[in-house]
Amino acid sequence: MRYPHFILLCTLSPLALGKLCPIQGPAFPAPKDVASSSSFTQAKNQLLSTLDKAVHASNASEVTGIDPDSISFSLQVFNTKSDQPLLEYYHTAPSIRNSTVGVREVDADTVFRIASVSKLWTVLMLLIEKGDASLSEPVAKYVPELRDAAKELSHNATMRDDEIDHLRWDEVTIGELASHMTGVIRECTVSLGVFLTSHQVN
Numbered sequence: 001m002r003y004p005h006f007i008l009l010c011t012l013s014p015l016a017l018g019k020l021c022p023i024q025g026p027a028f029p030a031p032k033d034v035a036s037s038s039s040f041t042q043a044k045n046q047l048l049s050t051l052d053k054a055v056h057a058s059n060a061s062e063v064t065g066i067d068p069d070s071i072s073f074s075l076q077v078f079n080t081k082s083d084q085p086l087l088e089y090y091h092t093a094p095s096i097r098n099s100t101v102g103v104r105e106v107d108a109d110t111v112f113r114i115a116s117v118s119k120l121w122t123v124l125m126l127l128i129e130k131g132d133a134s135l136s137e138p139v140a141k142y143v144p145e146l147r148d149a150a151k152e153l154s155h156n157a158t159m160r161d162d163e164i165d166h167l168r169w170d171e172v173t174i175g176e177l178a179s180h181m182t183g184v185i186r187e188c189t190v191s192l193g194v195f196l197t198s199h200q201v202n
């Protein structure tokens with residue numbers, strides 16, 4: 001796609017101008033002993049008491065937008081160096097106190113459905129197992145319909161020149177899809193629509 005190339009060029013341009021461009025890294029060293037930091041303890045206590053107030057306020061659902069009588073949650077903050085949470089907070093909604101399925105008390109061991117967050121784990125596992133090479137591969141390599149759409153585009157100059165309505169799927173990578181950098185519009189009806197109609201796919 002065009003945009004990532006444009007961004008890449010912008011990133012490289014200081015090099016081309018002969019300016020030094022240091023390798024990006026953390027601006028500050030990672031904190032070592034957060035648990036014993038007084039600033040952290042202060043912020044932690046403030047957060048916990050704010051949460052407590054929010055959850056137990058009589059108008060809690062108006063203030064937070066969630067109803068603490070029907071929503072249970074766990075909050076844990078970890079340091080990568082330790083298994084013990086730096087901060088933890090558990091809220092059990094009164095409505096599950098007599099529940100016959102699942103737990104009646106939310107604690108550190110409660111298991112939640114994580115829904116869409118599971119996508120993060122898929123990508124993390126992919127990175128660990130296979131490295132990041134597949135992220136720069138075109139998505140058309142794996143999806144035959146997109147490969148065919150790209151082929152059709154390459155044979156039709158009118159479609160190829162219409163960069164608003166027709167995507168060059170052979171240039172769109174898995175990494176660009178994962179980082180929302182493809183420029184693919186939400187309802188990509190024209191680009192795929194032409195292809196789907198011409199191939200009579202329903």
Ligand SMILES: *[C@@H]1O[C@H](CO)[C@@H](O)[C@H](O)[C@H]1NC(C)=O
Pocket residue numbers: 057059062063
């Ligand atoms: C909720 O209650 C608190 C304390 O009584 C009050 O200060 C606040 O304005 C209330 N918020 C709303 C949105 O009603």
Ligand SMILES: *[C@@H]1O[C@H](CO)[C@@H](O)[C@H](O)[C@H]1NC(C)=O
Pocket residue numbers: 094095096097098
């Ligand atoms: C749970 O059961 C107790 C004892 O039977 C009852 O007093 C309470 O109202 C019930 N709570 C809910 C949320 O149903």
Ligand SMILES: *[C@@H]1O[C@H](CO)[C@@H](O)[C@H](O)[C@H]1NC(C)=O
Pocket residue numbers: 156157158159194
């Ligand atoms: C190219 O695509 C346009 C727009 O979809 C279409 O009208 C035209 O017939 C196509 N040309 C060829 C040679 O297939």
